[in-house]
Amino acid sequence: MARDWLNIVDKSIIVTGGASGIGLHIVQELVKNGSKVTIADISVEDGEKDGIYYVKTDITSVESIQRMVDLVVERFGRIDVLVNNAGINAPRLLVDFYSNERKYEIDEGIFDKMVNVNQKGVVFTTQAVVRTMLENKVRGIIINISSESGMEGSVGQSLYSATKGAVNSYTRSWAKELGKHGIRVVGVAPGINEKTGLTTPEYNEALAYTRNIPVEDLDKGYEKSIPLGRVGKLDDIANLVAFLASERSDYITGTTINISGGKSRG
Numbered sequence: 001m002a003r004d005w006l007n008i009v010d011k012s013i014i015v016t017g018g019a020s021g022i023g024l025h026i027v028q029e030l031v032k033n034g035s036k037v038t039i040a041d042i043s044v045e046d047g048e049k050d051g052i053y054y055v056k057t058d059i060t061s062v063e064s065i066q067r068m069v070d071l072v073v074e075r076f077g078r079i080d081v082l083v084n085n086a087g088i089n090a091p092r093l094l095v096d097f098y099s100n101e102r103k104y105e106i107d108e109g110i111f112d113k114m115v116n117v118n119q120k121g122v123v124f125t126t127q128a129v130v131r132t133m134l135e136n137k138v139r140g141i142i143i144n145i146s147s148e149s150g151m152e153g154s155v156g157q158s159l160y161s162a163t164k165g166a167v168n169s170y171t172r173s174w175a176k177e178l179g180k181h182g183i184r185v186v187g188v189a190p191g192i193n194e195k196t197g198l199t200t201p202e203y204n205e206a207l208a209y210t211r212n213i214p215v216e217d218l219d220k221g222y223e224k225s226i227p228l229g230r231v232g233k234l235d236d237i238a239n240l241v242a243f244l245a246s247e248r249s250d251y252i253t254g255t256t257i258n259i260s261g262g263k264s265r266g
């Protein structure tokens with residue numbers, strides 16, 4: 001009989017933002033491998049469907065996070081893996097030098113929103129989950145979905161890339177804090193990928209504006225900027241996350257893995 005290489009059957013895994021895009025592909029890959037997956041997402045209703053547990057969660061609210069974590073522990077008895085995937089992006093320039101309307105300029109509202117979801121959400125979800133791991137003596141794994149821009153910076157995306165840079169920093173520090181408890185903390189930094197819920201017409205319009213190019217040109221030039229000559233598949237990312245959620249990656253912690261087809265400047 002062929003062996004089960006990943007061996008993540010029955011692991012209790014939470015994927016925040018698992019209802020769409022990258023998160024949904026991660027969920028599907030984990031379910032295929034037999035894990036007990038919870039989708040913690042602001043856009044779902046509580047319930048169970050097709051073997052997936054759904055808990056409506058707003059990761060900007062500590063109360064909402066705690067409710068979700070309590071429900072998951074009540075149902076599955078423990079949490080083995082947390083995938084901090086929920087995130088938002090809204091391109092903005094530091095100074096909108098293309099018009100006087102300051103339409104796509106950083107303001108307090110967008111700063112607070114982006115930091116609340118991408119940074120505060122990651123901190124307090126991880127805190128609540130790690131408490132349960134310590135209580136139950138689980139050698140758990142935290143997987144933070146970052147972005148290549150968090151390592152390299154990106155025109156029109158300084159706010160977003162800064163929140164992801166912060167996430168990379170949490171990854172490094174938490175790995176140092178939690179290593180002695182057998183808990184690993186790893187980052188995954190995707191580059192340019194197949195479309196997701198994040199790539200809305202408003203997002204494309206804002207990104208094109210901040211780069212001073214027509215919207216139609218946004219998808220041009222990948223052959224040159226991505227050494228492997230194609231955008232990332234959402235399943236490419238899901239495969240990496242499944243590997244990191246398994247004991248096959250048992251000696252990886254405190255680092256963020258770039259998954260961008262070799263692209264490194266954007």
Ligand SMILES: NC(=O)c1ccc[n+]([C@@H]2O[C@H](COP(=O)([O-])OP(=O)(O)OC[C@H]3O[C@@H](n4cnc5c(N)ncnc54)[C@H](O)[C@@H]3O)[C@@H](O)[C@H]2O)c1
Binds near residue numbers: 016020084145190191
């Ligand atoms: N799409 C890309 O090319 C790309 C590239 C690099 C990194 N990323 C990162 O990957 C992650 C997933 O992005 P995606 O492109 O799949 O986006 P997406 O918009 O398709 O999915 C994000 C999910 O997060 C949920 N969400 C948003 N705010 C939430 C909140 N406050 N509480 C709980 N859930 C919330 C949404 O409902 C949605 O289901 C993000 O962290 C993003 O920054 C994406």
